[in-house]
Amino acid sequence: MSLLKRASxxxxxxxxxRRKIHENPELAFKxxxxxxxxxxxxxxxxxxxxxxxDQTGLTGVLKGAKPGKVIGVRGDIDALPVPEDTGLPFSxxxxxVSHACGHDINCTTVLACARLLSELKDELSGTVKFIFQxxxxxxxxxxxxxxxxxxxxxxxxxxxxxxxxxxxxGGSIGVRRGAMFAxxxxxxxxxxxxxxxxxxxxxxxxxxxxxxxLITQLQTIVSREVxxxxxxxxxxxxxxxxxxxxIIPNEAVLEGTVRTLNKETRKRVHESLVRIATHTAxxxxxxxxxxxxxxxxxxxxxxxxxDLVSAATVELLGEDNLxxxxxxxxxxxxxxxxxxxxPGAAIRIGTYDERPESKGALHNSKTVFSEKxxxxxxxxxxxxxxxxxxxxxxxxx
Ligand code: NI
Numbered sequence: 477m478s479l480l481k482r483a484s485x486x487x488x489x490x491x492x493x494r495r496k497i498h499e500n501p502e503l504a505f506k507x508x509x510x511x512x513x514x515x516x517x518x519x520x521x522x523x524x525x526x527x528x529x530d531q532t533g534l535t536g537v538l539k540g541a542k543p544g545k546v547i548g549v550r551g552d553i554d555a556l557p558v559p560e561d562t563g564l565p566f567s568x569x570x571x572x573v574s575h576a577c578g579h580d581i582n583c584t585t586v587l588a589c590a591r592l593l594s595e596l597k598d599e600l601s602g603t604v605k606f607i608f609q610x611x612x613x614x615x616x617x618x619x620x621x622x623x624x625x626x627x628x629x630x631x632x633x634x635x636x637x638x639x640x641x642x643x644x645x646g647g648s649i650g651v652r653r654g655a656m657f658a659x660x661x662x663x664x665x666x667x668x669x670x671x672x673x674x675x676x677x678x679x680x681x682x683x684x685x686x687x688x689x690l691i692t693q694l695q696t697i698v699s700r701e702v703x704x705x706x707x708x709x710x711x712x713x714x715x716x717x718x719x720x721x722x723i724i725p726n727e728a729v730l731e732g733t734v735r736t737l738n739k740e741t742r743k744r745v746h747e748s749l750v751r752i753a754t755h756t757a758x759x760x761x762x763x764x765x766x767x768x769x770x771x772x773x774x775x776x777x778x779x780x781x782x783d784l785v786s787a788a789t790v791e792l793l794g795e796d797n798l799x800x801x802x803x804x805x806x807x808x809x810x811x812x813x814x815x816x817x818x819p820g821a822a823i824r825i826g827t828y829d830e831r832p833e834s835k836g837a838l839h840n841s842k843t844v845f846s847e848k849x850x851x852x853x854x855x856x857x858x859x860x861x862x863x864x865x866x867x868x869x870x871x872x873x
Pocket of ligand 1: 612
């Protein structure tokens with residue numbers, strides 16, 4: 477039987493599972509029911525399962541009949557603190573929580589791939605790890621899975637993932653060469669001056685004025701130090717200072733985020749931020765102490781994997797369903813954490829259809845998703861696994 481026939485035979489069942497997950501959304505590290513449901517399904521396909529330590533999330537391990545390479549396929553499972561307002565009959569039953577980012581679709585797509593590959597086990601060379609990751613929205617789930625041993629036993633040679641995308645039609649696959657998501661780092665600058673009476677500034681060192689200079693000077697990092705065709709963001713999102721209009725405070729604090737698309741720029745922006753903060757403060761007789769917290773790394777897709785995904789998509793779903801994601805996102809994706817160890821590729825699955833609300837933004841309470849994405853994504857993943865492990869691809873046609 478062709479892979480497309482197998483896929484259409486299980487589509488209805490997979491959509492029912494997606495709707496069940498959609499109705500019962502769970503926030504980061506609270507995905508207890510979702511984990512249990514996925515575990516039960518994987519077991520029913522004869523796939524070995526492993527829990528993510530004592531945290532939510534799990535991994536399914538499927539060994540093919542023949543030896544070969546090991547590939548990971550990751551879907552995230554957490555929901556958002558967004559009340560659902562879609563009017564769908566299977567809307568969230570949980571007050572204030574919904575799958576507004578489509579992680580119900582992502583994990584069902586990986587589950588459908590697991591089901592298809594379990595049926596094709598005799599044709600499979602190598603091993604597949606199905607990684608159902610919690611807490612993507614808080615950018616902390618990948619780290620928890622790595623800490624709990626997901627990279628080991630067996631070690632993976634590569635990893636791929638899917639994510640819904642409302643800017644592409646349901647049934648299409650979106651790939652991108654190179655940078656896909658940005659690194660996300662945080663900073664906190666504590667400026668110390670000397671407090672005093674607002675009417676006698678010459679007897680004080682005003683940290684509020686230093687903060688004012690800094691907010692604008694930090695923007696010169698992007699405009700003057702990052703190459704015009706590279707991308708970076710420096711945003712001061714929070715400023716705290718003072719208690720009253722007639723008092724110069726001792727201290728002012730700036731907090732913000734830095735986004736970059738490659739490791740060199742990431743390092744450069746970090747160094748520049750520290751340099752500008754400390755020397756600007758010094759020039760104005762104050763001091764600035766910078767706390768810089770590095771978060772998720774930049775996500776740069778592997779060319780070889782990207783080509784495999786493209787080839788599998790064209791051969792199984794047709795050329796029309798392969799689309800190029802035109803630009804990287806300055807948002808972040810903690811899938812990049814796994815890619816610190818092994819090559820990877822993040823793939824978009826298109827989710828718009830004839831409903832106007834399906835073209836809405838991710839994280840919006842009204843956005844709906846085309847369920848065509850599930851089997852299209854599962855077919856693409858299955859084909860990519862076959863290509864990567866060197867299994868006989870003709871068995872899928
Ligand atoms: Ni998401």
